Amino acid sequence: MKKELQTVFYRNLWKENPVIRQILGICSALAVTNLAVNSLVMGLGLMFVTALSSFTISLLRNYIPQRIRMIVQTLIIAAYVIVVDIFLKANLPEISKALGPYVGLIITNCIIMGRAEAFAQKNPPVLSLFDGLFAGLGYTIILLGVALIRELLGFGSVFGYSLNMVNFTPWTIMVMPPGAFFMIAIFIWISSNMMSKRTEKAKLKKQEAK
C-alpha cells in the first residue's frame, strides 16, 4: 500500500502532472491564475472534488453499467461541485464572485473525468481517493506557481499584499489573457526539457550498465 501510494504521488505530481504533462484542466488553469488567492481556492476545490468523486466512483465501480457510466460519473462529479459552490458562496462570497462560472466548470474539468476513467474504474476506493487528491495537488501546485508569477509581475503583489516596489511598472499584459498562455507555455517547455534530459540520462546509464 505504501509503495503504491508513493508511485501514485510521484506520478500525479510530476511524471504525469495533469496540467503541464497531460494538458488537462487548462481552462481554469488559465482563467483563475491572475491572482494567487483565487488559484489557491480553485485548487482546493478541485482537490476536494477529484478525491471524493474518485472515491465514490471506485466504490460504485462494480454497480455502474458500462454503457451509461459517463453520465453517472458526470452526475457524481456535479453533486460534489454543487457542495463546493454552495460552500464558497456562503463562506467566501467575494472569491466566489471572482471565480464566477469557473467553479461550475469544475464539472467539465478533464482531470476529474480522466482520473475516474483511468484510475478509479479499476482500483480500490482508498487508493483512488489518494490518486484523486494527488492529481488535484499537482494541479494546485502548477496553478499557484503560475499565479504567483503573474500576480507579482502584473500587480506587483503576492497573495494580495502589495510589495510597494519603487520604480516598478506593472506588466499589465501578465494579468490579461495572453500572459496566461505564455506562462503556461513556459511551464510546459521547462518541464518537457527536464523530462527529456532525465530520460536521456536513464538511457546513458542503461548503456553503461551493458
Add this chain to the structure above:
Amino acid sequence: MLNSPNISPFVIFFASIITSNMILSNFLGMCSFISVSNEYKTASGLGKSVTMVMVVTTIINYVIYKYVVVPLSLEYLRYIIFIIVIAASVQIIELVMDRYLPDLHIKLGIFLPLITVNCAILGISLFMVIRNYDFWQTLLFGFGSGLGWWLAIATLAAIKEKVAKNNIPKGLEGPGLTFIITGLMALAFIGFSGIFVIQ
C-alpha cells in the same frame, strides 16, 4: 448580479466573436482546442459542430432555467440540470442528424460525443445565468460565442499547419508551441478591446 438588460443583442453577438472570444479571453473549451487543431479541415468541422450544439443547448437551457428552475427555486441544482440537458440534446442532435442529414453526420459525427464535455458549452449556459440575459441576448450570445470559437480554432489550425514544417526548439513542440501561438492570437485580439464591452 450583473444585470444587462440594456445591451443590444447585436452588440453581444459581435462582442462574443471578437472582444469576449470564448477561447482567447474566457479560456473555455481549451481541451479540444489544443488536441483537435492539427488539421484545418477537422478543426473547422469541430468548430461547426460546436456552434450548432452551442445554439441549441443554450436556448434549451434558457427555457428550462427560466420556466422550470427559477419558479421551483431549484437554482442550486442548475449544474446538474444543465449538464443533463447538454448530454441529452447532443444525443438527440446526433439521432436527428443521422436520420435527416447523413452526410453531415458522417463528417461531424465523431466530434459530437466530445462536445458533451467541452466546457465552452456549459460555460455559455453559466454565463447566461450570471449575466441575466433575456431570450434574444441568449440566442445571439450562444451563436456569437460558437462562431468565435470556430474562428479561433480554425485560425490556430491554419497557423499550426504552416508552423509544423519549421524547426521548433526542442521541448516546445506540441502543446508548448500551441500555447505560444494562442497567446499571440490573444495579444492580437486585445487590439479590438474597447469596441464592445460586455464584461
